[in-house]
Amino acid sequence: MVVKLQRPILVGGLGLSFSLWMLQSWHDSIVQLGEFSLLSALAVGGGLWLFQHHRSKDSLEQLNAMPVDRASVESAIAKAEVVINQLAQEAENHIALETLRGQVVQLLVELDRQKIQIAVTGGKSVGKSTLIQLLEKLYATSVDFQETAPLFREASDKSDAAVLAELTKSDFVLFLTNGDLTDSEFQSLQQLKATNQPKILVFNKQDQHLADERASVLLSLKQRMQENVIATAASPIPIKVRKHEADGSVQEWMEQPAPDIQQLTQQLTETLAQQREKLVWGTTMRKAGFLKAEAKNWLNGTRRDRATPVIEQYQWIAAAAAFANPVPALDILATAAINAQMVMDLGNIYQQKFSLEQAQTVAGTMGSLMLKLGLVEISTKAIGTVLKSNAVTFVAGGVVQGVSAAYLTRVAGLSLIEYFQQQEIAIDSGSALNLDNLRQTLQKVFQQNQQMGFLQGFVKQGVKRLLPEVQQVELVK
Numbered sequence: 001m002v003v004k005l006q007r008p009i010l011v012g013g014l015g016l017s018f019s020l021w022m023l024q025s026w027h028d029s030i031v032q033l034g035e036f037s038l039l040s041a042l043a044v045g046g047g048l049w050l051f052q053h054h055r056s057k058d059s060l061e062q063l064n065a066m067p068v069d070r071a072s073v074e075s076a077i078a079k080a081e082v083v084i085n086q087l088a089q090e091a092e093n094h095i096a097l098e099t100l101r102g103q104v105v106q107l108l109v110e111l112d113r114q115k116i117q118i119a120v121t122g123g124k125s126v127g128k129s130t131l132i133q134l135l136e137k138l139y140a141t142s143v144d145f146q147e148t149a150p151l152f153r154e155a156s157d158k159s160d161a162a163v164l165a166e167l168t169k170s171d172f173v174l175f176l177t178n179g180d181l182t183d184s185e186f187q188s189l190q191q192l193k194a195t196n197q198p199k200i201l202v203f204n205k206q207d208q209h210l211a212d213e214r215a216s217v218l219l220s221l222k223q224r225m226q227e228n229v230i231a232t233a234a235s236p237i238p239i240k241v242r243k244h245e246a247d248g249s250v251q252e253w254m255e256q257p258a259p260d261i262q263q264l265t266q267q268l269t270e271t272l273a274q275q276r277e278k279l280v281w282g283t284t285m286r287k288a289g290f291l292k293a294e295a296k297n298w299l300n301g302t303r304r305d306r307a308t309p310v311i312e313q314y315q316w317i318a319a320a321a322a323f324a325n326p327v328p329a330l331d332i333l334a335t336a337a338i339n340a341q342m343v344m345d346l347g348n349i350y351q352q353k354f355s356l357e358q359a360q361t362v363a364g365t366m367g368s369l370m371l372k373l374g375l376v377e378i379s380t381k382a383i384g385t386v387l388k389s390n391a392v393t394f395v396a397g398g399v400v401q402g403v404s405a406a407y408l409t410r411v412a413g414l415s416l417i418e419y420f421q422q423q424e425i426a427i428d429s430g431s432a433l434n435l436d437n438l439r440q441t442l443q444k445v446f447q448q449n450q451q452m453g454f455l456q457g458f459v460k461q462g463v464k465r466l467l468p469e470v471q472q473v474e475l476v477k
Contacts, residue, residue, distance in 0.1 A: 068281045070111060076285050077107050080292035086351075087299045096298045103291050110284045116143045116272060117283070119167050122176035123185070124150040127204040131176065131234040134259055135268075142272065146170065152184050160184075164191055168286050171279040172271070173199035174264075178208070180217050181224060189225065195286060198271075198279060200228050202264065207233040207257075230267060233260040300421045307349050311413030314342040315406040316465055323402030323466050339363035342413055350420035366412050369439055375411065375446050380404045382450070386459045403462035407449075410458075415445045 084100045091097075118135075120128045132145045139145075148166060149158040167173050173192060177185055192199055203221055206214050214231070221229045236257040243251045271279075318338050343359040346352075354362065370376055384400045418441045449455075 068278055068285055070277075070281060073111060073281045073285045073288065076288035076292075077104060080104065080107075080288050080295060083292050083295040083299060087295055087302065090299065091302045094298065094302065096295075100291065100295050100298075103287075107284055107288055107291065110280065110287070113280050114142075114276075116172065116276060116279060117146065117170045118143055118172045118174060118268075119146050119148055119170035120174045120176065121148040121151060121163065121167060122202075122204075123152045123178075126176040126178050127234045128176055131174070131202070131204065131232070131261070134234055134261055135265070138265060139268070139272075143268075151188060152182075160188065164188060167192060168195050168197055168290075169283065171198070171283045173197055174202050175199055176202045176204045177221075178203075178205045180220050186224065196282065197286075198275075198282065200230055200264070200267065201225055203229060203231040204234055206231040207236045207260070228267070230264045231260075232264050233257075236260065296421075303349050303421075304417060307346055307413070307417050310342065310345050310349070311410055311417075314338055314345075314413065315409040318409040319402040319406035319462055319466060322405035323398045339367075339409065339412065342409070343416065346413065346416050346420065350417075350423070352420055352423060362416075363412075365435070366415065366438070366442070369435070369442055370408065370412070373439070373443060373446075375442065376404075376408065378450075379407055379411075379446075382455055383407060383459055386452075386455055387463075399463060399466055402466050403459055406462050407455075407458060411442070411446050411449060414449070415442045418445055 081104050084097070084104065087094055087100070088097055120132050122128055128147045128150075132147055135143070136145055148163050151160050151163055175185075175189060175192070181189070189199075189201065201221060203218055206218070209217060218229065218231050236259065238254040238256050241253055241255045245251065321338065340356060340359040340363045343362045344354050344356070347354045347359070380400065383403050387399060387403070415438070419438055422437065422441075
């Protein structure tokens with residue numbers, strides 16, 4: 001097999017064997033309140049109003065504490081634009097550029113948006129539509145209410161993840177529940193909390209619970225969420241009214257109580273009056289983050305398309321070196337040149353500039369990690385097993401070393417890609433590697449490339465490259 005070398009660093013290093021470095025290798029603690037007795041419910045019931053009033057203030061204080069101002073949002077938009085410009089530089093006619101740039105313009109316009117966007121979400125039949133109808137009458141000109149698809153439904157047009165993603169693009173969320181939280185509801189609320197999404201947990205249909213049970217559920221919600229919870233009854237159950245007449249007769253009829261949403265509207269009105277700008281800025285900040293991530297994904301895809309052939313080139317160069325010199329004592333100098341050059345080439349693609357010395361340090365570090373993680377031994381045994389099971393034993397020693405060298409070079413290259421993709425744009429990381437992140441990335445990539453189907457295909461490809469003149473046994477039936 002002839003390998004054409006076009007990198008000066010490689011000259012003189014390929015006559016030796018594969019280097020020694022390639023041989024180195026919620027469940028949430030949910031507060032369980034249990035069942036309240038009538039006595040305990042009554043005991044806490046008297047303090048609920050004060051507790052709710054305190055939480056209402058806490059909610060506003062949390063919004064006031066949000067580190068969001070116009071300058072911060074403009075900076076976030078600018079960072080997203082940097083990634084988009086980098087994509088334009090590396091892929092001038094990329095299909096996503098026009099859309100991404102349009103989103104930047106829209107975000108700048110959003111900074112001065114006046115109408116607040118409130119999403120109303122929750123499971124099926126929690127009263128979302130009814131509550132929205134009531135609120136729209138009060139906030140018709142200042143708030144746009146949007147009902148989401150029901151959460152927690154197996155058969156649904158939208159997954160829960162898609163619904164939650166929509167919520168992060170709203171200024172405020174009303175999350176409705178009809179009782180104490182299920183695990184699914186709790187996890188969804190935690191996800192919203194992780195994105196700094198302003199929200200109120202609404203205990204709707206409280207009238208359908210007995211008084212002591214209602215107090216118990218409300219207290220449980222407040223303690224579990226540690227944030228503002230408001231009880232409502234958007235469409236109370238009709239009650240039977242009985243009237244005794246003077247002549248002794250009795251008249252009975254069903255009467256519809258008025259909706260009980262006063263505490264909710266009071267909280268919303270206060271929040272909108274004091275936090276309107278901050279709500280809009282917070283939403284724009286989140287959208288800027290999403291836009292940056294979207295642009296980074298497109299950029300990473302473009303770079304990966306350029307990086308994959310580079311990895312393939314070096315994996316077969318490493319295979320040829322190890323196959324030509326299958327000596328037991330592998331010399332670190334043998335392929336230090338190969339892998340250092342690969343580090344430099346991949347670094348150039350991902351705007352992570354390395355000197356030769358830094359690239360050699362990175363290569364050595366990755367090799368050491370591979371050895372310590374046991375990746376070399378595992379992969380060599382697996383490749384040897386595949387070869388022996390397919391009767392390619394007459395040159396097993398050289399082939400095993402050659403294919404193993406190619407495989408580990410591939411794992412190293414793919415790990416570098418994954419690692420570089422986590423870095424910010426235009427940061428000169430040099431040799432200052434985050435070893436914990438690199439170790440985790442190596443393990444992840446190795447596991448992804450350990451499936452037997454992949455190994456069989458890779459071994460077959462390697463044998464064909466190393467022994468092109470030999471009629472090969474079919475490795476994959």
